[in-house]
Amino acid sequence: MPSPQKIEFSALSDIGKVRAHNEDAIVVCEDYACAILADGMGGYKAGEVASAMAAQIIADDLSSHFERRWLPHFRLRAKQINRWLHDAIDHANAQIMRASQADPACFGMGTTVVVACFFEDKLAISHVGDSRAYVFRQNRLIRLSYDHSVLQEQIDAGYISEEQARFSAIKNLITRAVGTQSYVQVEQHIHEVYDEDIVLLCSDGLSDMLSHDEILQIIEQNKLDLPACCQRLIAAANAQGGFDNVSVVLLRVPAVRAQSWLQRLTGR
Numbered sequence: 552m553p554s555p556q557k558i559e560f561s562a563l564s565d566i567g568k569v570r571a572h573n574e575d576a577i578v579v580c581e582d583y584a585c586a587i588l589a590d591g592m593g594g595y596k597a598g599e600v601a602s603a604m605a606a607q608i609i610a611d612d613l614s615s616h617f618e619r620r621w622l623p624h625f626r627l628r629a630k631q632i633n634r635w636l637h638d639a640i641d642h643a644n645a646q647i648m649r650a651s652q653a654d655p656a657c658f659g660m661g662t663t664v665v666v667a668c669f670f671e672d673k674l675a676i677s678h679v680g681d682s683r684a685y686v687f688r689q690n691r692l693i694r695l696s697y698d699h700s701v702l703q704e705q706i707d708a709g710y711i712s713e714e715q716a717r718f719s720a721i722k723n724l725i726t727r728a729v730g731t732q733s734y735v736q737v738e739q740h741i742h743e744v745y746d747e748d749i750v751l752l753c754s755d756g757l758s759d760m761l762s763h764d765e766i767l768q769i770i771e772q773n774k775l776d777l778p779a780c781c782q783r784l785i786a787a788a789n790a791q792g793g794f795d796n797v798s799v800v801l802l803r804v805p806a807v808r809a810q811s812w813l814q815r816l817t818g819r
Contacts, residue, residue: 558584558669559803561777565785567756568793574598575754575798576606576662583617584669585610586800590682590754592728593660597651601662604650605643605729609666612639627670629741636666636677640729640737647730661728665696665752669804674742674750679735680725683758685766686742687749687774692767695742695750699727713763722759749774750802753784756795760788770801777801 560581566573574591576599589605591598616635643664651657663680676684681698697703701724705711711719729735749770757766761784769787773780781799788797 557805559777559805560586560800561781562586562798562800563778563781563785564798565789565793565796567796568789570796572596572599573796574602575756575796576602577798577800578606578610579800580610580614583613584804585613585667586752586802587664587666588682588752588754588798588800589662589664589729590680590756590796590798591660591662593651594656594658597657597660598662600650600657601647601660601730604647605640605662605664608643608646609636609639609664612642613668629670629673629675632668632670632675633677633739633741636668636675636739637737640664640666640677640679641735644729644735645733648733651730659731661731663725663754664729667750667752667800667802669744669802672744674744675739676742677737677739679727679729679737681723681755681758683751683753683755685751685753687751687767687770688745688747690771692751692763692770694763695740696738698725698755699738700725722755744804747803747805749777750804752800752802754796754798756793756797757784757788757799759795760791760793760797777803 560579562577564575576589578587587606587609589602591602651660663682665678665682668675678696681700684695686693784799785797
């Protein structure tokens with residue numbers, strides 16, 4: 552796993568220009584090189600409850616796993632990381648469902664979630680819903696996740712283009728969420744990490760407001776200053792209308808592949 556001290560994090564969430572509440576939640580686990588972003592949905596303030604629960608439960612579960620490791624610097628395997636992430640999201644799903652059934656004000660609440668976790672020279676992404684993960688690499692923006700949404704299914708079937716999808720009236724109809732059913736299907740992938748990669752996690756308040764090229768341009772212009780980059784991404788989304796809450800996490804890992812096997816083993 553890359554040394555957590557070498558991973559640069561910046562995160563920002565904004566209510567936007569229209570919504571009365573911010574239903575997004577972010578938790579960054581700097582000690583374990585993980586970040587969680589959730590975008591809630593439900594009745595009055597229920598979305599805030601669901602997203603906050605999901606982000607914190609997942610963070611707590613991951614922290615517990617990392618703290619209990621019998622040999623902290625022993626090489627982690629993709630299968631193990633994926634299992635931890637899947638179980639954490641499954642735990643959040645069960646807890647949110649239980650809270651939803653116990654409180655009429657929270658009935659039907661749920662949340663999207665996207666989790667990024669660095670280990671060795673790799674990145675594990677687990678997600679449910681339409682919050683996204685991208686990587687900025689060598690002045691290109693590569694999408695790492697695909698939305699679990701009705702609109703994405705239409706794009707995949709060839710009924711509508713990516714450009715037409717930006718103006719669709721059904722952008723917010725998701726096909727999977729955490730906390731809405733007893734079983735949640737989690738999509739998981741492992742990606743290679745390269746020197747100076749910048750990973751972006753965002754809620755649909757960013758990706759619905761800005762095109763792929765607009766997001767790329769802002770990151771390209773602000774890649775040396777991650778806090779400023781977060782601010783400018785959110786400002787641009789708000790300038791386009793800010794119709795939803797906007798949340799952004801940026802993570803940069805320098806010189807991952809420069810570490811020797813011995814350095815990775817000892818953590819030095």
